[in-house]
Amino acid sequence: xxxxxxxxxxxxxxxxxxxxxxxxxxxxxxxxxxxxxxxxxxxxxxxxxxxxxxxxxxxxxxxxxxxxxxxxxxxxxxxxxxxxxxxxxxxxxxxxxxxxxxxxxxxxxxxxxxxxxxxxxxxxxxxxxxxxxxxxxxxxxxxxxxxxxxxxxxxxxxxxxxxxxxxxxxxxxxxxxxxxxxxxxxxxxxxxxxxxxxxxxxxxxxxxxxxxxxxxxxxxxxxxxxxxxxxxxxxxxxxxxxxxxxxxxxxxxxxxxxxxxxxxxxxxxxxxxxxxxxxxxxxxxxxxxxxxxxxxxxxxxxxxxxxxxxxxxxxxxxxxxxxxxxxxxxxxxxxxxxxxxxxxxxxxxxxxxxxxxxxxxxxxxxxxxxxxxxxxxxxxxxxxxxxxxxxxxxxxxxxxxxxxxxxxxxxxxxxxxxxxxxxxxxxxxxxxxxxxxxxxxxxxxxxxxxxxxxxxxxxxxxxxxxxxxxxxxxxxxxxxxxxxxxxxxxxxxxxxxxxxxxxxxxxxxxxxxxxxxxxxxxxxxxxxxxxxxxxxxxxxxxxxxxxxxxxxxxxxxxxxxxxxxxxxxxxxxxxxxxxxxxxxxxxxxxxxxxxxxxxxxxx
Amino acid sequence: xxxxxxxxxxxxxxxxxxxxxxxxxxxxxxxxxxxxxxxxxxxxxxxxxxxxxxxxxxxxxxxxxxxxxxxxxxxxxxxxxxxxxxxxxxxxxxxxxxxxxxxxxxxxxxxxxxxxxxxxxxxxxxxxxxxxxxxxxxxxxxxxxxxxxxxxxxxxxxxxxxxxxxxxxxxxxxxxxxxxxxxxxxxxxxxxxxxxxxxxxxxxxxxxxxxxxxxxxxxxxxxxxxxxxxxxxxxxxxxxxxxxxxxxxxxxxxxxxxxxxxxxxxxxxxxxxxxxxxxxxxxx
Numbered sequence: 001x002x003x004x005x006x007x008x009x010x011x012x013x014x015x016x017x018x019x020x021x022x023x024x025x026x027x028x029x030x031x032x033x034x035x036x037x038x039x040x041x042x043x044x045x046x047x048x049x050x051x052x053x054x055x056x057x058x059x060x061x062x063x064x065x066x067x068x069x070x071x072x073x074x075x076x077x078x079x080x081x082x083x084x085x086x087x088x089x090x091x092x093x094x095x096x097x098x099x100x101x102x103x104x105x106x107x108x109x110x111x112x113x114x115x116x117x118x119x120x121x122x123x124x125x126x127x128x129x130x131x132x133x134x135x136x137x138x139x140x141x142x143x144x145x146x147x148x149x150x151x152x153x154x155x156x157x158x159x160x161x162x163x164x165x166x167x168x169x170x171x172x173x174x175x176x177x178x179x180x181x182x183x184x185x186x187x188x189x190x191x192x193x194x195x196x197x198x199x200x201x202x203x204x205x206x207x208x209x210x211x212x213x214x215x216x217x218x219x220x221x222x223x224x225x226x227x228x229x230x231x232x233x234x235x236x237x238x239x240x241x242x243x244x245x246x247x248x249x250x251x252x253x254x255x256x257x258x259x260x261x262x263x264x265x266x267x268x269x270x271x272x273x274x275x276x277x278x279x280x281x282x283x284x285x286x287x288x289x290x291x292x293x294x295x296x297x298x299x300x301x302x303x304x305x306x307x308x309x310x311x312x313x314x315x316x317x318x319x320x321x322x323x324x325x326x327x328x329x330x331x332x333x334x335x336x337x338x339x340x341x342x343x344x345x346x347x348x349x350x351x352x353x354x355x356x357x358x359x360x361x362x363x364x365x366x367x368x369x370x371x372x373x374x375x376x377x378x379x380x381x382x383x384x385x386x387x388x389x390x391x392x393x394x395x396x397x398x399x400x401x402x403x404x405x406x407x408x409x410x411x412x413x414x415x416x417x418x419x420x421x422x423x424x425x426x427x428x429x430x431x432x433x434x435x436x437x438x439x440x441x442x443x444x445x446x447x448x449x450x451x452x453x454x455x456x457x458x459x460x461x462x463x464x465x466x467x468x469x470x471x472x473x474x475x476x477x478x479x480x481x482x483x484x485x486x487x488x489x490x491x492x493x494x495x496x497x498x499x500x501x502x503x504x505x506x507x508x509x510x511x512x513x514x515x516x517x518x519x520x521x522x523x524x525x526x527x528x529x530x531x532x533x534x535x536x537x538x539x540x541x542x543x544x545x546x547x548x549x550x551x552x553x554x555x556x557x558x559x560x561x562x563x564x565x566x567x568x569x570x571x572x573x574x575x576x577x578x579x580x581x582x583x584x585x586x587x588x589x590x591x592x593x594x595x596x597x598x599x600x601x602x603x
Numbered sequence: 604x605x606x607x608x609x610x611x612x613x614x615x616x617x618x619x620x621x622x623x624x625x626x627x628x629x630x631x632x633x634x635x636x637x638x639x640x641x642x643x644x645x646x647x648x649x650x651x652x653x654x655x656x657x658x659x660x661x662x663x664x665x666x667x668x669x670x671x672x673x674x675x676x677x678x679x680x681x682x683x684x685x686x687x688x689x690x691x692x693x694x695x696x697x698x699x700x701x702x703x704x705x706x707x708x709x710x711x712x713x714x715x716x717x718x719x720x721x722x723x724x725x726x727x728x729x730x731x732x733x734x735x736x737x738x739x740x741x742x743x744x745x746x747x748x749x750x751x752x753x754x755x756x757x758x759x760x761x762x763x764x765x766x767x768x769x770x771x772x773x774x775x776x777x778x779x780x781x782x783x784x785x786x787x788x789x790x791x792x793x794x795x796x797x798x799x800x801x802x803x804x805x806x807x808x809x810x811x812x813x814x815x816x817x818x819x820x821x822x823x824x825x826x827x828x829x830x831x832x833x834x835x836x837x838x839x840x841x842x843x844x845x846x847x848x849x850x851x852x853x854x855x856x857x858x859x860x861x862x863x864x865x866x867x868x869x870x871x872x873x874x875x876x877x878x879x880x881x882x883x884x885x886x887x
Contacts, residue, residue: 013702014710014857017711018855290628314635316630344726346730347732348729350683412840416840423800423801425798433788
């Protein structure tokens with residue numbers, strides 16, 4: 001009886017299982033919509049407060065990124081290998097409005113310095129200022145504004161895929177002179193750089209997140225990682241610190257302090273924050289194809305790798321792109337957001353939101369709703385509606401072939417082909433002629449951005465409702481309040497696409513206060529200053545000034561606190577980079593104001 | 604002394620797992636492995652009890668089957684969550700008891716079931732991206748002979764070499780010309796068949812004596828059919844295409860066998876008794 005019953009059951013059951021499995025296979029297309037968190041409920045979307053309008057062309061921003069990789073052998077795979085754009089925001093001319101510098105990697109092609117015309121438009125003044133860098137022989141990488149020679153004028157640190165350089169601003173003329181020997185002819189291949197005073201000597205230092213090995217990229221193809229896979233892949237560059245001083249930058253005398261990690265990871269981003277609160281800036285290296293790295297700075301003499309004890313191994317995405325520190329729970333402690341790639345089923349390395357539990361970090365991305373946003377790059381925390389809670393903006397998208405201009409034109413996803421290549425025996429993997437032409441393929445292209453609205457600690461993606469649903473391949477982004485209205489705007493530099501400026505026109509935002517921090521004499525921008533706003537509800541909102549955190553985007557250096565319905569600004573405590581702490585009271589609501597070192601109430 | 608072929612499978616995949624985690628950055632952790640083994644073993648014992656098969660096979664044999672399924676699943680599937688492998692292997696082992704043919708043999712290889720189930724129903728948790736076994740030349744050439752050696756032993760032990768040979772011959776004789784017609788170089792067609800995952804598939808999974816045909820002629824047909832469907836699925840960019848192909852072919856093969864058995868029983872005899880002294884049952 002039993003066997004007979006089983007026989008009757010087994011046929012339909014087996015057929016059913018096979019059929020269902022076959023039918024479910026359609027879910028394996030890596031279409032963008034699956035890459036994101038589940039859509040919020042309609043009532044949540046209806047309540048979403050944000051509104052953005054794209055105004056780049058209207059305001060005169062005509063930059064368009066061009067694909068470039070120095071080795072012509074890249075062929076049709078150029079979109080997968082090309083150097084991304086970069087953007088840096090600062091008030092270069094000191095007129096109170098933020099200007100935009102945008103990097104065009106290709107040698108011979110000019111970078112742009114868009115001067116802000118009081119929030120009404122932009123004009124490219126790079127040629128007049130001597131900042132086009134069009135004569136570069138090696139591709140530009142990233143750029144960061146900082147007053148490195150302490151003369152009261154912002155200078156530009158310009159990293160390259162090659163030998164790095166510095167453009168010093170003449171404080172009187174406002175023009176720039178290149179100082180190619182400023183880094184002592186240090187050459188490397190960084191995707192990200194950052195600025196901080198690591199040894200607290202009063203001079204800003206530069207950290208290089210070196211992605212590629214120290215080779216001439218003109219004769220190098222990044223096949224090992226483009227078509228490789230994650231694991232102990234330490235065939236990249238060795239990240240390093242160069243210490244600033246009155247005569248330029250030099251390697252630290254202590255070799256242990258210069259070479260940040262013995263492991264040559266493909267570092268995409270270097271995040272800086274005082275993670276353990278000892279006053280010395282620590283480092284987080286977001287790495288591709290390997291574990292990310294958390295390095296604590298002990299007294300400006302040594303970086304200690306504490307990743308193993310601080311960040312659970314299993315949570316690492318092996319595709320780290322972004323590193324933005326933020327106190328997203330208003331509890332006076334910095335967390336960290338690291339973007340990865342979530343395009344199931346080929347890539348399911350979700351983004352990571354590390355929450356500091358006192359020296360050990362837990363990944364709370366999934367429970368907070370910020371784990372999934374496609375193939376993600378830059379992410380920035382900001383309080384876009386000034387309600388007092390930090391929201392999170394993420395851009396994404398990888399590459400499309402030369403013949404693909406719309407999703408309909410894409411023949412297939414390249415993910416499958418890439419996986420096939422990666423599993424080839426190593427001897428065969430380097431032969432590009434074996435592979436299908438990339439021209440008709442896409443790789444995680446046409447993904448829309450994410451805008452995660454912070455609703456009391458849980459985030460909901462409301463990007464499309466907010467007007468941020470473009471399908472460009474966004475790579476570099478920065479925050480900028482270009483019209484000084486207290487609502488943070490967003491500038492995005494897209495891969496092989498236009499520069500976009502999203503104007504924040506959110507109706508009915510909360511009150512706010514904007515702070516421009518001027519450090520100790522000679523430090524125009526107080527990199528590393530920690531600002532705490534003591535809220536009436538007992539919470540402490542902490543911000544730390546490292547505007548170049550993120551991925552290839554230096555944001556507006558002003559700190560904006562959203563205050564919601566508060567009618568006055570609570571006291572603000574500033575811990576300056578040298579350790580001095582001051583309190584500033586009687587601040588004015590809904591304006592930007594300057595907080596200067598030494599003028600606060602000392603504590 | 605004849606060695607149970609499951610030991611070759613377990614040895615190979617355990618070595619890969621240990622070396623992978625220790626040396627090559629294979630992204631699995633011991634919590635996942637331990638939970639998977641615990642779930643696999645307990646599910647095997649509970650299912651045997653629930654389906655009243657506990658008395659027929661020794662506990663040690665059942666635990667060996669569970670270990671093979673668990674370790675193989677951890678090696679061949681990549682996922683981040685700690686619970687994923689435990690859930691998957693439990694489902695796979697339950698499938699052994701629920702989806703059985705008229706002769707009492709399970710239809711699907713448990714690990715193959717786990718892979719296809721996760722592709723079909725849990726793709727958001729998968730990471731279908733190559734793992735670290737061929738990161739560089741030296742690694743690859745350590746792993747290649749290891750898989751090949753254990754695979755040869757398993758094939759010989761289970762007497763299933765014809766299916767594997769048919770698979771590779773079909774790729775060579777049908778895949779290469781078809782690829783040429785599509786403008787693909789022969790190496791592009793052949794090279795993926797040499798990667799570690801496919802070798803594990805061809806040498807250690809397609810040779811599962813419980814889920815593949817025993818008659819030599821059927822073995823040739825079976826291997827060829829798996830290869831042809833795999834080529835079609837690969838053209839359609841279905842991940843894990845050899846595994847999906849094996850899943851589909853074993854399913855239809857089982858249906859065919861069941862139908863034939865039913866036809867025979869209507870003609871000649873009452874229901875076939877369940878086989879209780881079957882050959883080892885749990886290749887990966």
